[in-house]
Amino acid sequence: MKDARFKVSPLKLRVYLACPLRYRYQYIDRLPPRLRPHDTVGTAVHFVLQQFFRLPVEERTPECLLALFDQRWASLSPRYRRMPGAEELRQRARGQLEAFAAREDLRARPLLLEPYLEVALAPDVVLFGRPDRVDEEPDGSLHVIDYKTGEPPEEVDAAQLRLYAIMVQRGLGRPVSRTSFWYLEGGQVWTAAVTAEALAQAEAEAVALARELQSVDRFPGNIGPHCARCPFLYACQHREEIAQRRQAEGW
Ligand code: SF4
Numbered sequence: 001m002k003d004a005r006f007k008v009s010p011l012k013l014r015v016y017l018a019c020p021l022r023y024r025y026q027y028i029d030r031l032p033p034r035l036r037p038h039d040t041v042g043t044a045v046h047f048v049l050q051q052f053f054r055l056p057v058e059e060r061t062p063e064c065l066l067a068l069f070d071q072r073w074a075s076l077s078p079r080y081r082r083m084p085g086a087e088e089l090r091q092r093a094r095g096q097l098e099a100f101a102a103r104e105d106l107r108a109r110p111l112l113l114e115p116y117l118e119v120a121l122a123p124d125v126v127l128f129g130r131p132d133r134v135d136e137e138p139d140g141s142l143h144v145i146d147y148k149t150g151e152p153p154e155e156v157d158a159a160q161l162r163l164y165a166i167m168v169q170r171g172l173g174r175p176v177s178r179t180s181f182w183y184l185e186g187g188q189v190w191t192a193a194v195t196a197e198a199l200a201q202a203e204a205e206a207v208a209l210a211r212e213l214q215s216v217d218r219f220p221g222n223i224g225p226h227c228a229r230c231p232f233l234y235a236c237q238h239r240e241e242i243a244q245r246r247q248a249e250g251w
Pocket residue numbers: 019021022025221222223224226227230231232233236237238242
């Protein structure tokens with residue numbers, strides 16, 4: 001029997017809040033995204049970190065981490081690797097991993113790596129997703145970590161981490177005590193203690209948004225600098241206006 005519950009992920013909600021029109025293109029019209037080279041490299045770095053921490057501890061050396069990245073890079077299509085700017089992106093990603101190896105504990109034993117989790121927030125709403133990594137704290141509580149390969153933002157959007165904390169807490173039946181973004185470019189860490197109030201608020205907001213998404217029939221575009229990174233810009237009905245504003249406003 002088909003599951004009639006509405007499924008949302010932290011990404012789905014973030015996309016809708018940033019631009020309802022992008023949400024429509026991505027999740028309703030299901031247009032193929034045109035990913036930027038940055039996105040492909042970011043995915044490769046995430047994949048490599050996941051592979052690395054699955055290895056036996058004695059094999060986890062900085063050289064091994066970089067070799068995994070080199071293998072992953074070599075597996076990308078030659079067309080992609082020859083694109084203008086691809087070599088700079090490769091060097092930057094390698095630099096991020098080199099710095100990560102020098103800074104972080106390579107012998108750490110994450111409890112879970114990219115686990116798929118799905119929990120009911122309400123009878124009609126399901127939350128799903130894959131947090132990058134879940135570590136165990138000395139007191140037995142859990143620490144949810146999300147790797148970021150882009151520059152740290154001016155303002156951190158903690159809602160995504162709170163939703164991951166809800167999934168981990170409910171899915172595993174164990175308390176989450178903190179959540180972190182690990183910015184691989186520059187090595188900054190953003191950490192927040194988890195409180196029951198913050199999770200309750202995140203849950204209420206997610207349920208309200210999920211219900212709005214089930215009934216909404218207007219998906220206006222939200223034009224701004226983020227359009228430059230939108231994988232649906234090629235199909236956007238506001239393309240001309242966006243091009244004019246990019247030129248006038250320099251983004
Ligand atoms: S290009 Fe901008 S306005 Fe158009 S869908 Fe993407 S984010 Fe929305």
